[in-house]
Structures are given as C-alpha cells and as structure tokens.
Amino acid sequence: MADPQRLRLTDASRIARDDVVVWQAAVLIGLLAAWECVGRFGGGEQFSSPSLITAKIWAWLGGELYSHLFTTLGELACGMVIGSSLGILAGLVLGRMPIVSVILRPIIVGLYSVPLVTLAPLFIMFFGLGLLPKIVLVSIVTFFLLFFNTFTGAQHVDEDYLRTLDLMGATKSEQFRKVVAPATAVWIAGGIKIALPYALVATVTGELLATRAGLGFLISRAAERFDMTALYAVLLILMVIGLVLSEAAVRLERRLFRWRHAAE
C-alpha cells in the first residue's frame, strides 16, 4: 500500500522541481545579462563579456583548441590509468594483508600529508616540460585517492562470504575473483568518482607551471597577454569538462552497481 503522505510529498517535489529549473534558468540568464551590461558599458577590459567569450570559443573551435584539449585530456587519462591501477593494486594488497598494511600504511598516510600539487615544480625539474611531469602529478594524486578507497573496501569484505566460498572448495584466487574483487569494485568506482575532479586540477596546475600545450597553457598565455576573454573562455571549457566527467562517472557507477541501488 502506498503511503498517501509520501505520495503527496513526491508530487510536491515534482512540481517544485519544474519550478526550480525555471528559476535556475532565470537566475542564470539574469547573471549573464548583467555581466554583458557591465562588460559593455561600465567596467574595464578585465570583465570581458559573455558575447566576447562565445566569439572566442567559436574561433578556437575553428582549429587551435583541439590540440590543447587533447593534450590536457590525454594527460588526465594517462595519469588516471597509471595512478588508479597502482592505487587499486596497493589498496588490495594492503587491505588483504594485515601485516604488510601495518608496515606500509603509515608511510603512505605520511606521504599523502604533503600537499600534492606543490610537487609540480619538483616533477618539472625531474621530467622536463613535456607531458611526463603532468602525467606523474596526476598519477600521484589519483594513486592516493584510489589507494585509500580500495584499502577500505578490501578490508571490509564480509568474511562470511569468503568462508562460504572456502567450504565450496574455492581456491584463494577464486575467492579473490568472486568475492574480494566485486565487493571492492564499489569502493573503487567511488574512488574514481572522487579522483576525477582532483586529477583535472592536477593536470591544469601542472600545465600552468610548465607551459607548452594544454588548457593550462592557454590560461597562462592569456594571462601574460592580459587577454581576459581568452582566460574566461578556458575557465568555461574547464567547467564543462569537469561537469561532463563527473556526470559520466555518476552514470557509469549507477549502471555498474545496479544491485547496490536496489538495496537502498
């Protein structure tokens, strides 16, 4: 039986949600219009304006943007893959081997206390101005986030599941594949979701410091030339990338872990 009170509540929130979208659009349009007015009539060049920014992005779409975009996304992807592989591996090993964990975990926690983006100059000294220092930076940021999540997941695997499989005659590797891996997968997906925005920050930070290509390079070039329009344009692009990445991660997670959402 449906609870009438709850029914009314869902109805109410559905109506409210439509209203909310309308209001949000109105606020956004209002802000953009205000910005446009300030940019055209009042303020100085540092304000630029939405119309100038749109024109800038349009011009970039004609050619220059793609190589920078691919550089940034490429670094991000490489760093994510390397960092999360190592993080997951370390998390699983330490999470399932208490003795190793007692020795190594404090060291990893200690290293994590270093504000990671401050390592960027160090990596530039080591690895030059190419893609490598950024990939290393992203890897390290990703490594820690994935490590901590995977570690927690691997530690919390229900021992009763393992015992059940053990009695069925499952080998250690079968127990790992059938129980530990899927049980930890949820935590790993959560880790990736959290790591994506941090990885994007790390990529762009690296590019800001060692400049040859990438969106970070576009920012620092724009800043050197006092080209505010270009600066805002890159920020807008970064915002869109950030949104797309996190939305994609949320959707993928929901799809992969249907059983978990069914449980809730």
Add this chain to the structure above:
Amino acid sequence: MNEMTLARIETPGIAVANAKIRLLGIEKTFHVRGQHIEALYPTDLDIRRHEFIALVGPSGCGKSTILNLIAGLMRPTAGRVLYDGQEVTGPNRRVGYITQKDTLLPWRTTKDNIRIALELKSHAMPRSEANDCVKQMIELVGLKGFENHTPAELSGGMRKRAAMARTLIYEPETLLMDEPFGALDSQLKLLMLDELQSLTQHRRMSVVFVTHDLGEAITLSDRIVVLSARPGRIRAIHDVRLERPRDVFKVRFTSAFSEQHERLWDELKDDIVKGTDV
C-alpha cells in the same frame, strides 16, 4: 548415570568404521569481554554414513557450535572432530554448510548466486549444463520468476531458499543445516522438507540438521540428539522409528509421530521452561 553413557546406551552397535563424523570429547569455550562462556561440555557423538541426524535443544546450547566444528570453521577448545577418520583441522571442503545467515553475494542475481559453486574448478561444469542445473534448482526451491533479482530484492524466506539451492546444487556428500526453514511459512516448509528428504536420500547424503521445530526433526531424521541448555551436553539420543521415506504431509498425523513428539517434549520441556528460548 551421566548423559554421555546414556548416549552410548541409546546408540548401540555403531561400528566405528561406519561413522562418517566422530566428535570425540569436543569442548568449546568462548572468551567474550574477559568472560569465559562454556558453550559445549565435553561431548561425544558418532554420525553414521548416510544418516539424517537432527540436533534439537534450547537456544545457546551449542547446536550451531557443533556444526561450525564439523565444518572446520572453529577449532574445539579440547577434543577432536574426525571426518572419514581424519581429523578436521581447517575448512572442511567435504561438507555443504547452510548457515543461519544466508551469505548470498549481494551483487549477484539469484541464478548467479545459485550457480557460483559450479563456476569453481572444484565443481567445474560446462556452462550450458550448469545453466540447466540452476534452472532445475530454481524450480525446486520455488524461485521461478525471481532468477534475475538481487538478494536485496528477495524476501527473507526466498533468500533462505536461494542459499539452500546454492549448496544443494553441488551435491556435497555431507550437509550441515542450521535452522534452514525458520523463515518459511508452513505450507512451503512442508514442500521443502519433502524435497530435502528425496534429495538427500537420492544422493545418499549424510545430514546434520539443527532445528527448534520438533515436528521437523521427527519428519526427517533417523536420530534426534537432544541437547541441554548451556553449556550444551547431550541429554539423550532418540531413534525415530518411522519407515523412510516418509510422507511429510501425513506423517505428523500418525500415532507413532505423536508418541515420538511427546517423548521428545518431555525431554526438552525442563530446559525450555527455564526460559532460555524466549
């Protein structure tokens, strides 16, 4: 006369060679927050090959402990558990254990949970054949239509049945069951008892079965072990003198059944009146 000699007298003539499982002076003490809790007094019991044996008694009398010891998931504080004459020192892969908690994997659907044993090297089977087995088991335990549900989407009784199917599917030679039918309604329980009886007889399994339900115990067992309240010890062992296989739907209305029930109840009521069970 103490309980142990009583046990021996009531089960005369078991050739040791015929014992599938032997509990030799097993004892179990738990340490909980600095307290010693004696769960099981020194206990001897021989379980015969192909025997269906039920353990009954008030809560906390060590019934589940005995199953855990046979499964090798616990080590006795003293004494030994022999399985086929060999001491059990670790997880005993010869038994299938249906625990009170169902331990279905939450990320697997019903059919994938039931199939899991057949995916292991130790029970490997071609995929199509395995799927047929799974289908049969699902029908057997009445979960048709719920193949693709995850455990969170099943009721307590359904999960219990899925867990049972998951164990029965690989046909372990010995079955340990810890109150498997507790959560089922009485109609379904009878159907399941019937299936369990024919499956275990067909496949010549030895079964150790823990239950609170005396009727269930009489319906299925060759022998019923009555345990006393904590610390558990064997009070008596009753032979069930009813021809097998039994008609689980009708046997409860026979006079032999009622007599057996009364004798068991007499044995148990003192302990239950102590209030350990409510």
